[in-house]
Amino acid sequence: xxxxxxxxxxxxxxxxxxxxxxxxxxxxxxxxxxxxxxxxxxxxxxxxxxxxxxxxxxxxxxxxxxxxxxxxxxxxxxxxxxxxxxxxxxxxxxxxxxxxxxxxxxxxxxxxxxxxxxxxxxxxxxxxxxxxxxxxxxxxxxxxxxxxxxxxxxxxxxxxxxxxxxxxxxxxxxxxxxxxxxxxxxxxxxxxxxxxxxxxxxxxxxxxxxxxxxxxxxxxxxxxxxxxxxxxxxxxxxxxxxxxxxxxxxxxxxxxxxxxxxxxxxxxxxxxxxxxxxxxxxxxxxxxxxxxxxxxxxxxxxxxxxxxxxxxxxxxxxxxxxxxxxxxxxxxxxxxxxxxxxxxxxxxxxxxxxxxxxxxxxxxxxxxxxxxxxxxxxxxxxxxxxxxxxxxxxxxxxxxxxxxxxxxxxxxxxxxxxxxxxxxxxxxxxxxxxxxxxxxxxxxxxxxxxxxxxxxxxxxxxxxxxxxxxxxxx
Numbered sequence: 446x447x448x449x450x451x452x453x454x455x456x457x458x459x460x461x462x463x464x465x466x467x468x469x470x471x472x473x474x475x476x477x478x479x480x481x482x483x484x485x486x487x488x489x490x491x492x493x494x495x496x497x498x499x500x501x502x503x504x505x506x507x508x509x510x511x512x513x514x515x516x517x518x519x520x521x522x523x524x525x526x527x528x529x530x531x532x533x534x535x536x537x538x539x540x541x542x543x544x545x546x547x548x549x550x551x552x553x554x555x556x557x558x559x560x561x562x563x564x565x566x567x568x569x570x571x572x573x574x575x576x577x578x579x580x581x582x583x584x585x586x587x588x589x590x591x592x593x594x595x596x597x598x599x600x601x602x603x604x605x606x607x608x609x610x611x612x613x614x615x616x617x618x619x620x621x622x623x624x625x626x627x628x629x630x631x632x633x634x635x636x637x638x639x640x641x642x643x644x645x646x647x648x649x650x651x652x653x654x655x656x657x658x659x660x661x662x663x664x665x666x667x668x669x670x671x672x673x674x675x676x677x678x679x680x681x682x683x684x685x686x687x688x689x690x691x692x693x694x695x696x697x698x699x700x701x702x703x704x705x706x707x708x709x710x711x712x713x714x715x716x717x718x719x720x721x722x723x724x725x726x727x728x729x730x731x732x733x734x735x736x737x738x739x740x741x742x743x744x745x746x747x748x749x750x751x752x753x754x755x756x757x758x759x760x761x762x763x764x765x766x767x768x769x770x771x772x773x774x775x776x777x778x779x780x781x782x783x784x785x786x787x788x789x790x791x792x793x794x795x796x797x798x799x800x801x802x803x804x805x806x807x808x809x810x811x812x813x814x815x816x817x818x819x820x821x822x823x824x825x826x827x828x829x830x831x832x833x834x835x836x837x838x839x840x841x842x843x844x845x846x847x848x849x850x851x852x853x854x855x856x857x858x859x860x861x862x863x864x865x866x867x868x869x870x871x872x873x874x875x876x877x878x879x880x881x882x883x884x885x886x887x888x889x890x891x892x893x894x895x896x897x898x899x900x901x902x903x904x905x906x907x908x909x910x911x912x913x914x915x916x917x918x919x
Contacts, residue, residue, distance in 0.1 A: 495527055504534035522551045529561050538568035556585030564595040570711060572599035590619045597628060598710065604703035606636040623649055627660045631667075635705045639668035655681060663697070663709045671695040824912055834915070835890040836869065836882035836907045837897070843876050848918050851879055859902045868918040871909060880907060880915065 495510030508531035514524035529544035545562040552558060563578035579596045583589055597612030613629035616622050626645060633642040642664045649657035662677035674694040679687045697708060700715070707713045839855055842848050852868040866881040884890040890906040897904050909915055 492524065492527075495524075495531070499527070499531065499534075504531040507531040508535060519547075520551055522548055522555075525551065526555075526558055526561065529558075529565070533561065533565055533568065536568075538565045541565040542569070554585060556582040556587040559585060560587050560592045563592065563599075567595045567599050567602070570602060570707060570713070572602040575599045576603070590615055594622070594625055594628070597625075597632070598706070601628075601632050601635065601706040601710070602703055604701065604706070606632050606702055610636075623654060623657070627657055630657075630660055630664055631706075631709055634664040634667040635702045637668060639664060639670075642668075662694070666694040666697040667700075667705050667709070669698045671698070833911045834883040834909050835887050836878075836880040836884065836909065836915075837890050837893050837904050838878050838880050838907045839863070839897075839902065839904045840879040841873070841876045842879065845870065845877050848877060848879050852918055855879075855902075859897070859900060862897050862900050862902050869915050870918050871913060871915045878907060879918070 491510045491513040495507045495514070498504070498507035498510060508528055511524045511528035511531060514521050515528065518524070525544050525548035529541045529548060532538075532540040532544060542562065542565045545558055545565060548555070548558045549562065559578045560582035563575040563582065566572075566575040566578065576596065576599050579592050579599070582592055593612040593615045597609040597616075600606070600609035600612060609632045610629055613625045613632065616625035617629065626649060630642040630645045633639075633645065643661065646657050646661055646664070650661065658677060658681045662674045662681070665671075665677060666674035671694050674697075675687075675691055678690050678694065682690065693708075693714065696714070697705060700708060704715055840848075840851050842851050848868070848870050856863045863881065869880040869882065870877050871880065872878075882890065884893065887906060887908060894904050894906055
């Protein structure tokens, strides 16, 4: 019946409603607490958020939270140490070193900081310094098992595979650790023990651990089975990435142990021509917080098959083993599986740009090396054909074809001095020298100049450097 009331009687009701809303506005928390479905308060402590992000496996978020703490207190030891660990997990070893060094200044006797700094130096391929820090960390009370994974990698980079394997074994005896298992297999392969390496990988292969299949490719390559390694690479990597990796797999077996470790863990060959994507393909090159590039079924054929949509299809046919090769057959294959569009897109997007940059960098380096080699060869050839020689200049001319006329003129004027001499020429700035010689020595050239002066011929000695071309005047 409110529609029948006079207009003047509606204003008190509206004013009362506005007053109630105004009074209720300052008390949202109280209203929410009375509501059974109210949301929980937001976490505002950056340190707690950082620890939570690290526990969830999100080091990038953790690093951002730690940086927020450090912006407020640059000397916060927990934030510095946590930021170092988070930076290392996202693959930024330089930033990790910076945070750990700052933390070390705050707490010089903290073994955990020494251990973190050692792990960062391993990623920078400085195993000697890393091992010293690991030893200091254990002296300060850090349990050896806590640093064994990275200390083992440092030993591998030094070529000490036995000690590396002992470190990895310490981890695997303490707890199940796929990363330690893969590194142990790679270390065994660096020492030439293919059968043990494949046997250690087998449980992970049966679980279809993608990183383990990649490790298997490197195991085969390092122990001389390049065809098997190529088959494994094509099965677990995008096609263009496997194409780029293929030329290098055959070279792994010829490297020294420490060089193999640098190649499979960091994608670096002795001459620094390894593709960048090799580090991504390695199961141990990526930091612990980084997820695998794509989810692919384990290989069962020497080469993968692509369907009409360009998606990878794994067939169940097992490859034929090579005669005399160590048995490395995977478990019974599963039914054919096709990678989903989303998975294939993620893999392609993460690696295509990097592949192109690596290919461009590699092509530029190879071109520069080829040009440098060709130039050096040309210079050596020129020096061999044109060593340093001693001449006497008797005239010059800007137009080279007319030098024969100038020579005839000079010879006509001084027949006794030039009669039995042969003319030569070499360019000099914007003109061409008219020379005679070569003489046996600089002194012999000067002696001729002196004698020619007595006969009225003005001349002076010239020495041509090694590689400088001197042509005969016809």
